[in-house]
Amino acid sequence: MKSPVYQRMAVIGCGLIGSSVARAARATGAVGEVVVYDADPGVRRRALELGFADGAEDEAAKAVAGADLVMLATPVGVIGEVATALAPALTPGATITDVGSCKAVVAEAFAKLGRDDIHGIPGHPVAGTEKSGPDAGFAELFHNRWVILCPPPNGDTAALERLTAFWTRLGAKVEAMDATHHDLVLAVTSHLPHLIAYNIVGTAADMETVTQAEVMKFSAGGFRDFTRIAASDPTMWRDIFLNNKGAVLEILARFTEDLAMLSRAIRWDEGDKLHDLFTRTRDIRRGVIAAGQETAEPNFGRDKR
Amino acid sequence: MKSPVYQRMAVIGCGLIGSSVARAARATGAVGEVVVYDADPGVRRRALELGFADGAEDEAAKAVAGADLVMLATPVGVIGEVATALAPALTPGATITDVGSCKAVVAEAFAKLGRDDIHGIPGHPVAGTEKSGPDAGFAELFHNRWVILCPPPNGDTAALERLTAFWTRLGAKVEAMDATHHDLVLAVTSHLPHLIAYNIVGTAADMETVTQAEVMKFSAGGFRDFTRIAASDPTMWRDIFLNNKGAVLEILARFTEDLAMLSRAIRWDEGDKLHDLFTRTRDIRRGVIAAGQETAEPNFGRDKR
Numbered sequence: 001m002k003s004p005v006y007q008r009m010a011v012i013g014c015g016l017i018g019s020s021v022a023r024a025a026r027a028t029g030a031v032g033e034v035v036v037y038d039a040d041p042g043v044r045r046r047a048l049e050l051g052f053a054d055g056a057e058d059e060a061a062k063a064v065a066g067a068d069l070v071m072l073a074t075p076v077g078v079i080g081e082v083a084t085a086l087a088p089a090l091t092p093g094a095t096i097t098d099v100g101s102c103k104a105v106v107a108e109a110f111a112k113l114g115r116d117d118i119h120g121i122p123g124h125p126v127a128g129t130e131k132s133g134p135d136a137g138f139a140e141l142f143h144n145r146w147v148i149l150c151p152p153p154n155g156d157t158a159a160l161e162r163l164t165a166f167w168t169r170l171g172a173k174v175e176a177m178d179a180t181h182h183d184l185v186l187a188v189t190s191h192l193p194h195l196i197a198y199n200i201v202g203t204a205a206d207m208e209t210v211t212q213a214e215v216m217k218f219s220a221g222g223f224r225d226f227t228r229i230a231a232s233d234p235t236m237w238r239d240i241f242l243n244n245k246g247a248v249l250e251i252l253a254r255f256t257e258d259l260a261m262l263s264r265a266i267r268w269d270e271g272d273k274l275h276d277l278f279t280r281t282r283d284i285r286r287g288v289i290a291a292g293q294e295t296a297e298p299n300f301g302r303d304k305r
Numbered sequence: 306m307k308s309p310v311y312q313r314m315a316v317i318g319c320g321l322i323g324s325s326v327a328r329a330a331r332a333t334g335a336v337g338e339v340v341v342y343d344a345d346p347g348v349r350r351r352a353l354e355l356g357f358a359d360g361a362e363d364e365a366a367k368a369v370a371g372a373d374l375v376m377l378a379t380p381v382g383v384i385g386e387v388a389t390a391l392a393p394a395l396t397p398g399a400t401i402t403d404v405g406s407c408k409a410v411v412a413e414a415f416a417k418l419g420r421d422d423i424h425g426i427p428g429h430p431v432a433g434t435e436k437s438g439p440d441a442g443f444a445e446l447f448h449n450r451w452v453i454l455c456p457p458p459n460g461d462t463a464a465l466e467r468l469t470a471f472w473t474r475l476g477a478k479v480e481a482m483d484a485t486h487h488d489l490v491l492a493v494t495s496h497l498p499h500l501i502a503y504n505i506v507g508t509a510a511d512m513e514t515v516t517q518a519e520v521m522k523f524s525a526g527g528f529r530d531f532t533r534i535a536a537s538d539p540t541m542w543r544d545i546f547l548n549n550k551g552a553v554l555e556i557l558a559r560f561t562e563d564l565a566m567l568s569r570a571i572r573w574d575e576g577d578k579l580h581d582l583f584t585r586t587r588d589i590r591r592g593v594i595a596a597g598q599e600t601a602e603p604n605f606g607r608d609k610r
Contacts, residue, residue, distance in 0.1 A: 101526070126526045129603035130590075136603065146522055175522075185519050188509050190526025196501055197527070199567055201586040203560045204493050214490050215589070216596040217480075220450055221406070221431045221495025222502070222534050224599045227590035229527050234583035241571045241579060252568055255508045256561070262504055263557055266546045274546060278539035281506040284520070285435075285532035291521040294529045298434035298441065300605035 001029040005166040006095075010067035012060050012082060014038040014047050015233070016128060017099045018073030019137030021170070022052040027139040030169040037063040038134075039074075046134045061089035068094050069166065076100035077239030080109030083120075087113045095119040095159050101186060101236075102243040103150045103179035111152060119159035122150040122179060125172060126190070132233040143171035144292055150179040187247035192255060194229050194237055195248065201230040306334040310471045311400075315372035317365050317387060319343040319352050320538070321433060322404045323378030324442030326475070327357040332444040335474040342368040343439075344379075351439045366394040373399050374471065381405035382544030385414030388425075392418045400424040400464050406491060406541075407548040408455045408484035416457060424464035427455040427484060430477060431495070437538040448476035449597055453491075455484040492552035497560060499534050499542055500553065506535040 009031040011018045018036070025031045036053040037060040038044050044056040057063040064070050064086050072079050079100050090096060096118055098106050103122045110120030127145035129136065147167040151160045164174045177185075204215045204223060215223065241248055265273040288294045295301050314336040316323045323341070330336045341358040342365040343349050349361040362368040369375050369391050377384050384405050395401060401423055403411050408427045415425030432450035434441065452472040456465045469479045482490075509520045509528060520528065546553055570578040593599045600606050 126523045128526075129608075131603045140608070145525055148523070185515050185523055186526055188512060188515050189520055189523040189528040192508075193505060193527035193531055195567060196505055196564075197530075198583055198586050199564045200498060200501055200560060201589050202582050203497075203556070203563045205585065205589055206563075207493060207556075207559070210490050210493050212589070212592065213596075215494055216592045216598065217451055218431045218453070218490055218494040219593045219596070219598050221433075221491055222498035223494040224593050225502075225530055225534060226498055227586070227593050227599070228605065229530060230583075230586040231590035232583075234580045234587070237583050238576045238579045242574055242576055245571055248571060249568060251508070251512075252564075254512070255505060256564070258508045258511070259501075259504045259557075259561070262500060263554060266550055266553060269547055271543045271547055274543040275539050277507050278503055278535075278537075278542050280510065281503050281532070281535040282539070284506050284510055284517070285536035287517065287521045288524045288529050288532050291518075291524070293521065293524045294532070295607045297607070298436045300533065300607040302600045302602070302605040302607065303434075303445070 002169070004032040005030050005162060005169060006069035007032040008067045009034050009069040009071060010063040011036045011053070011071045011073055012063065012086075013073035014043050014134045015073065016132055016136045017125065018071070019047065019050070019052055019134040020139065020141040021071055021073065021099065022047075023137055023139040024142055024170040026052060028169045028171075030166050031069065035063045035067065043134055050134060052134075052137070060086055064089050064091070066091055070094060070096040072096070072098035072100070075236045075239045076102045076105070076243050079106050083109050083113060087115055087118075090115060090118050092117040095121060095163055097121045097123040097163060099123060099125055101190060101240045103148070103182040105243045107150055107152065107179040119156050120152065121155065121160060121163055123163070124148045124182065124186070125167070126186075130228050130231040140171070142167070145172055147172040147174050148182050149174060149176045150182055151176060183244050183247045187244055187251045191240055191244055191248050192251045194232065195241065195252065196255070197226040197230040198237070200226050307474070309337040310335050310467060310474060311374040312337040313372045314339050314374040314376060315368040316341045316358070316376045316378055317368065317391075318378035319348050319439045320378065321437055321441045322430065323376070324352065324355070324357055324439040325444065325446040326376055326378065326404065327352075328442055328444040329447055329475040331357060333474045333476075335471050336374065340368045340372065348439055355439060357442070365391055369394050369396070371396055375399060375401040377401070377403035377405070380541045380544045381407045381410070381548050384411050388414050388418060392420055392423075395420060395423050397422040400426060400468055402426045402428045402468060404428060404430055406495060406545045408453070408487040410548045412455055412457065412484040424461050425457065426460065426465060426468055428468070428472075429453045429487065429491070430472070431491075435533050435536040445476065447472070450477050452477045452479050453487050454479060454481045455487055456481055488549050489552045492549055492556045496545055496549055496553050497556045499537065500546065500557065501560070502531040502535040503542070505531050
């Protein structure tokens with residue numbers, strides 16, 4: 001096995017992503033040792049039972065002591081305050097990063113840590129499932145997925161290369177970009193899709209003229225797809241929308257504008273406009289499949305054939 | 306093998322659904338013989354090559370001659386005119402049905418056929434994939450899926466029971482309801498989801514500040530889910546929106562209203578409102594899984610673990 005990229009990784013927060021990073025780092029030998037902390041004592045116990053950590057500390061500061069990689073995997077709403085609270089406990093030369101879905105707020109928090117001897121590099125693995133908690137994680141979650149890193153301007157090149165090597169070892173592909181651009185891109189590819197999914201499932205549930213039983217029985221017509229991401233962790237997603245407000249509202253305005261055009265096309269029998277759009281969107285799926293981010297199997301391959 | 310429910314089934318239109326009905330009927334012995342017609346000569350040839358039909362006629366009237374079950378599987382925009390054109394050729398006592406996603410327009414067309422010796426029963430198997438064409442069909446498509454039948458008031462009970470037995474033989478569950486109610490239910494569980502998916506994929510493709518390559522690379526954040534149904538057949542879906550205009554626009558108005566509330570909650574930092582909705586929508590997914598309409602596997606099971 002190749003030598004570890006970091007000697008000791010502290011993972012703060014052991015949900016789906018944190019526990020998957022821990023599992024993947026151990027499985028690939030990317031780190032010498034994994035120590036975890038979670039605010040929930042039950043989750044800390046579970047981490048040891050599941051065996052994805054060498055140790056679980058009852059204080060975050062103890063976990064990060066001596067760690068050359070600190071991985072914050074809490075909901076994005078508390079990443080800033082967790083980083084600030086841990087700043088005095090960080091080992092000189094360590095890299096602190098995170099896995100949150102909003103990067104500008106994290107970049108801002110890292111910039112204010114007041115530790116010039118620490119490398120703060122916000123990160124975001126674009127991977128996940130609709131499940132939550134330490135039992136939901138798995139080592140292969142990052143295979144062939146993209147991880148976006150948002151290093152500060154004039155940040156240390158060697159630290160960025162090392163973190164890149166870490167994620168690459170876990171099977172991911174890494175791209176660096178500005179935190180603000182990240183937040184715009186993810187508003188399109190992740191935040192708006194979740195908002196729309198949550199919304200349509202809510203709308204369907206609230207109909208008086210269609211029962212919930214009918215909605216569930218006849219969901220194979222398309223609705224069931226939306227229920228998957230609308231089953232994602234509520235706290236995580238509340239935080240994302242509140243911490244990427246500007247980009248989300250901007251993209252949502254575009255979406256609403258386009259939807260008004262579609263609505264009008266239906267009302268006025270403009271079949272050609274509909275057909276043109278529906279043809280164009282087909283090509284986008286081909287691109288997503290070609291980019292290795294999706295299965296080409298019909299129905300995601302979920303129906304037993 | 307059990308005895309056939311019908312002696313001769315004519316399938317008009319051999320796309321994903323038509324070819325799947327043919328395959329399933331043959332595989333289960335639900336019919337004695339399958340004869341097909343498709344407006345495209347290449348598809349008729351393909352039907353024989355793929356072997357899901359005993360014969361392929363070059364005129365629809367020839368295919369329905371002698372058939373005790375006529376299955377219209379064309380885009381919904383032409384079902385009415387096809388039925389009208391075929392009316393004189395139908396065998397006395399035959400049942401004519403369809404697989405279209407809008408039922409009120411079909412019920413109206415069937416009511417006007419002017420053949421009292423024919424049983425017209427609009428139908429809709431709530432099943433499918435994003436693929437199109439005769440190669441995309443498969444015999445198991447209807448397993449555990451619901452088929453909605455919309456028999457006319459005072460329609461023949463025996464004819465309805467026979468068609469129900471046919472779909473049950475194909476592995477489906479059958480529910481009868483009024484055509485207008487069907488169109489409302491499906492607007493919620495199928496038509497609005499498709500409209501939203503087409504729209505969000507279009508919005509993403511049209512961004513100037515985010516490249517299409519970025520949209521595709523980082524689509525695993527949620528966007529990729531939407532590309533699946535946005536890859537569905539453009540003609541089929543154009544027809545659906547134009548033929549269920551009232552219900553689609555009504556549900557769309559509800560959706561837009563709810564989305565405005567969500568948008569406002571984000572703008573004004575109303576995290577509790579977001580969290581409440583996101584918790585509620587989780588339960589709906591559990592219901593869909595419990596109803597047997599969805600896999601419980603994370604990410605639809607599409608990620609190799």
